[in-house]
Each structure stands twice: as structure tokens, then as C-alpha cells.
Amino acid sequence: MVYVTRREVFSAAHVLYNAEWSDSRNAEVFDKCANPRGHGHNYVLEVTIAGEIDPSTGYVIDLKLLKSIIKEQIIAKVDHKHLNYDVDFLQNIIPTAENIAVAIWNELVHRIPSGTLYSVKVHETENNCAEYKG
Amino acid sequence: MVYVTRREVFSAAHVLYNAEWSDSRNAEVFDKCANPRGHGHNYVLEVTIAGEIDPSTGYVIDLKLLKSIIKEQIIAKVDHKHLNYDVDFLQNIIPTAENIAVAIWNELVHRIPSGTLYSVKVHETENNCAEYKG
Amino acid sequence: MVYVTRREVFSAAHVLYNAEWSDSRNAEVFDKCANPRGHGHNYVLEVTIAGEIDPSTGYVIDLKLLKSIIKEQIIAKVDHKHLNYDVDFLQNIIPTAENIAVAIWNELVHRIPSGTLYSVKVHETENNCAEYKG
Amino acid sequence: MVYVTRREVFSAAHVLYNAEWSDSRNAEVFDKCANPRGHGHNYVLEVTIAGEIDPSTGYVIDLKLLKSIIKEQIIAKVDHKHLNYDVDFLQNIIPTAENIAVAIWNELVHRIPSGTLYSVKVHETENNCAEYKG
């Protein structure tokens, strides 16, 4: 079993806000992340596939193919977007790094043609990240 | 003459939009950066001071002091904010990296107690940055 | 299960020295790391928590809380300190990256209010690190 | 159990080419990676050892020793080389990151004097990497 990882980046805005709570409760829990107009990040996304090496190519998965799947299914939908409003697969969830990682996993898991999706890791800043392994 | 640099980071949203133009003209010029809800970045700010070394401290400027000036005058106003709406010193300008660098320079230039402000550099992503030297 | 990681940095001095050995044995085993006055590093600490996402917040753990626990329990005690002399929780151990990781784990494991401490990783340089998972 | 990692870098050329295929099939599968003269990378190699801490040294393994093993067995053979032609332990395999990671594992696994080889990770670019755990 070999693990291959592809890294992509996207720049997006978000707000942390629970619509079932009052503004003051949101401000108390989410602090500056609850700023109504939003703030943003250069997100770093790492997608890891686990599988055996195909001896005819030396690949677990063709990373050009993995790159194009991530670009089409994820990056095209989130890059230069506001994650609370503009992204179909993030509707009705609070866009924390944790929830983004799980949502991206759910978008990708049935679209990986060979190998097995092993991990989706989302870095929000150089100090904070979340990883989901299914 | 010695140059000392302090690096700080902030996370903010922005939109590139010229209010004097039609939406289609904005979309044509600014492309995905014109997405109305905004997107965001982890901005990296580098502030460089030029001066002579004080022999009693070995400092051009006390970096603890420079850090606190940058934190109070800049980071407190831009971190976790939407740069088009929430920041007094960015009102009525298009918040490109170029304009942000110039605006931060103008905020800092009269508040550096020793040495001389030499450069303000703003990295928008790992691939794009702007620098202003007055 | 989602894994969230918080990164913090601290600058400290240390010496690798076994007090039960002669100076020459220490020099032989620890080489330049045994320099008596010490040397130092910008340590990078990564603390990973594993848990389920709280649907009301989207958080496994509030990273502001995790940050404040790490700052109070660890960073305040090790930053700008000499690890062989100044740190209560490192007394009587040789402050290798391995031992520092285990000691930080022991300081944190009972102070994580939700989720489970999963990993403590200590980078000594850009080339060397140690990780402990309990 | 503690995991210690040593990072080394090497600069090498390679071509992805399956000698049993036609040139056009190679170009179709490997695309620009099949350019006959080759291209190259600054590879980043991370070797992780798992073991218990020796209480007399605080080490899982002396990283100076691990460094010298990696330098002698791997870096001396691959740095500033063309991986398709110049490296004995890469003969007759397609030098993808996956195959390089497995081949380096096989070179190192019997030469680690204490602890257990846990992982070999090869970064080909800042966006692509492969990891093998035996």
C-alpha cells in the first residue's frame, strides 16, 4: 500500500455563524470569526489516495487525473468564492475547516477511479488545519 | 544602515470592484476577483525599517515595539475583517495588494518612533505580492 | 472522527547531556549538541486533537480554546527559556525532541476539555522532528 | 512508541517511460513527464523511525547516525544524478515518486540499527508526494 498526496490551494471568504442562535451568542462563541461581512483564507487542500502501484505505470493513481478531478469537483466551486453563499456542497453547514474537510471528502469519495480515498486535509492558516479520513 | 523586518499575518475578505463601472465591466476586468460576495486571503505583511544600530541595545528598533505598533494600527483593524467594508483606512479604494501596501505605509509612516520606514510588502497568496517604498 | 491541529512556535536553548556520564562520554555521544553553554532552536509544536464534530459549532474543539491551553500550559513555560534549567515539567530529563514531545503530551493530556489528544509533534529544525501519540 | 523523522533533499533528473510501450503510448500516458531528455526535481525525502526512547540518551535513534545512513545509502547515489540511468537500486523500474519511495524503503529497512523503519515519504514537488510504510 502506497499513499499519494496532491496539494491544491484556493482563496475564499467565510463567516462562522449558527443561524439558530442570536447574534450575541454567535459573537460569544465564534468571536472575530463571526464578523458579519466575513473574512477569508488561502486554504491549502491535501487529498491522499491509498492503493497499490500499477506496475505498468508506477502510479497508484495518475496525479494528472487526480489533479483534474480536484480542480473540477472542488477548486472550480470554491476558489474566489464566499463559502457561506456560493458553494452548493457547503449549503446549510457552518464552514469550519472540519466541516469543509468532511464535505470535500463526500464530494470526492465516489469520483476516485482507482485506489481509495484515504484522507482530506484542509489548512485554514499556517497554524490551523483539519483532517478527515472517512 | 541596517534593515530590520517584522512579519505579521492577517486573514481577511475582499472584492475587486470599481463602483464607477458596470457589473459586466467589473467582471471583465477583475474576473473571478469580482465575485460579489467576496473571497479572501491569509495576507502576509512585512514591514521593514532602515536605521543605524543603537550601540546600547544592538537594535535599529525594538521589534517588540514595532510589533505592537503593527498590531494596534494595522492587524487589529484588518484581521478577520472584510477589507471593502470594515476598515477605515481602506475606504474608497479598491483593495488590491498594491493599494493595501500603500495604505498601510500611510498608516505607519508617522508612527515609527526611531529609524525610518523603508518598505511595506503585502503577500496576497504564495504567488502574488506588492511592495511599496514610499 | 476528525483530526484538528494547532501549530505554535517557541524559541529556546538546550544542551544534550547525561549527568551520569563523564564529559568525554557526553561529547562522544551527543557531539556538538553537548556544547556546555547550550545552543537553541525555533521549535515548532503541533498538537492534534481527534473527535467528532459538534453540529452546533462545526468544531471538534474550539481552536481558540486549544490555542489558549497550549499558550498557558506550554508556551509560557518554554518560550525564550533554557529547557535544561528553566522549565518545571522538563526537570531531570534530557531535552531531546523525543523527550520534549512526551513531556508536552503529559502536560496536555488531562487539560483537553473535549475530544481526545491524538498527537504531539515537535520540530527541532526543518530537518528533525519527533512525534508522540500516547 | 515515538516517531522521529529526518528530512534530506536531493536534486535529480528523471523520465517516466515504459520501455514495453511505444513512444506514442508513453506520451499519451505520461504526457510531459515522458519528455525523452528528462526533466527534474528537488526531491524532499522524509524517513521516519518508530521506537521507544532510550532513557540514557533520550533518543529513539541518534539522528546523526540516521542522517549518515541516509546520506551514504541514498543521497550519495541519487543527488545530482539521472534516476533512470545512474542509480543501481532504481534499475528497471519507472522512477515515479511511488516507486522511488518503495525502492528507498528497501535500501534502508535492513540498515536501521535500532528502532523500526516506519515510513519513507518522497515529495517530488510542493504539490505531489508519495509515502510507503512497508
Place this chain on the structure above:
Amino acid sequence: MVYVTRREVFSAAHVLYNAEWSDSRNAEVFDKCANPRGHGHNYVLEVTIAGEIDPSTGYVIDLKLLKSIIKEQIIAKVDHKHLNYDVDFLQNIIPTAENIAVAIWNELVHRIPSGTLYSVKVHETENNCAEYKG
């Protein structure tokens, strides 16, 4: 005057070899860089433009345009190539970082539509780089 920089990366092979010298003289001067089959790098290219900010856009130069010029004129010609054989604008020069920086400058200087080319910087590894300012 504001300075804006665009960063791009490319992966290429090269050999340092002076065709007017004997092989032994080449080996003596260029050492392991003279390995006949070549080695390679992930080159990092930084192109800096100096100019005044256009008040209607906030741009010194549209970085999307600068990116597309660099991609078409440089990256398409050098990425996944062998710099000694495959690149028209590097014919008959020894492809050191210095010479690559100058050659890229010469390719770009007449193609920058607004602003002025200020600097071309080529990083060969994380430790070595060369910069040319015309």
C-alpha cells in the same frame, strides 16, 4: 512606484558543461553538476514589475495578464524540459541560475505591456538563487 511580483514554478533538468573544455576540466569545475546525464530542480521563478498604480483598477499590472505572459513565454518552454537541449532561448549558454535569469529577462523585457520589468529571480534550490535587474 510600487513593485508587484508573480511567482511561478517549473521542473526541469540541466547539466553544467562547457563544450570548449575537456570532460576532466568540466568535472573539476562543475563537480557533480557536470554529471553527463543531467540532474534537475524544481525552479522557482519570481518576476517583479515596477510601476505606478492605475487608479481605475488599483493595479500596477493585471497579475492575470502577467501570469499568462510568463506561462506562455517561459513556463510552456521550460517546464518538464531538459534546459540544455529543449529550450530555444537557452541554446549555447551554460544553464546556471545566473544565465537562466538573464535569458528569462531578455524574453520578457519587451513583452510587458505596462509598467517596467524590474527583476527576474530564479531559485534553483531552497539554498541557491540568482537575480537579474537588467
Place this chain on the structure above:
Amino acid sequence: MVYVTRREVFSAAHVLYNAEWSDSRNAEVFDKCANPRGHGHNYVLEVTIAGEIDPSTGYVIDLKLLKSIIKEQIIAKVDHKHLNYDVDFLQNIIPTAENIAVAIWNELVHRIPSGTLYSVKVHETENNCAEYKG
């Protein structure tokens, strides 16, 4: 004129302390940097040489030679050392990043065999650095 830069790293301890001042004055000015036992950093040193390209080599300076000069004259004397006590060329100065940069300049300026020393830059942390250009 082309500028070539070599990067090296070293790990060292230091204390900021002015021997002509009282301990309380030192603590007031240097704060946690005045901790008597010292703290430390992974310093990053960047040395830049300016010169014309030698057409027979494509080099401004052979970076292998520059590397060996830096290793012998600087790194061998400061790596894994306490900068206040162990380094001849730092005696009787307060080892701030500013003073270290100037001292390294003075060590190197007469030992560069071709080209001209242009800049010495010392990064103390990822957030603080000092540069001296003579």
C-alpha cells in the same frame, strides 16, 4: 550585474544583555530576551554576492566555493554554540540579529574571491530578520 544568494542555517543560543546596565534595566529593555540562561533560534543566513557572469562558467561566483567559505568562516563557529560566549567574532557585542548581520559581513567581506559582497541577511525567527549591505 547579477546577484547570487546562498542560504545556510545554524542553531545557536543567545541572551540580550547590556553588561553596563543593571539586571532590572536589562529586563525592562530586553524583556524575555534577557532570560539569564539564554534561549535560542534556528538562524537562517542569506549571503548575496553581486558581480558579472563569467562567460566560461556561467557563474558570478562558484556557489560551492561560497558555501565552503560560509561554512568555514561562519557556520563552523556559530552552529550549536552560545553566541554570547563561544564565538570569537561576536565578543563584546550584544548578539541581536542586527549586530550578528554586521559581524558576519565583517568576517566575509575580505574573503570573497570574486564578485562583491552585497548583502548579509539574518533571520532569527520566521517573523524577524535583519539585513546589512555595508
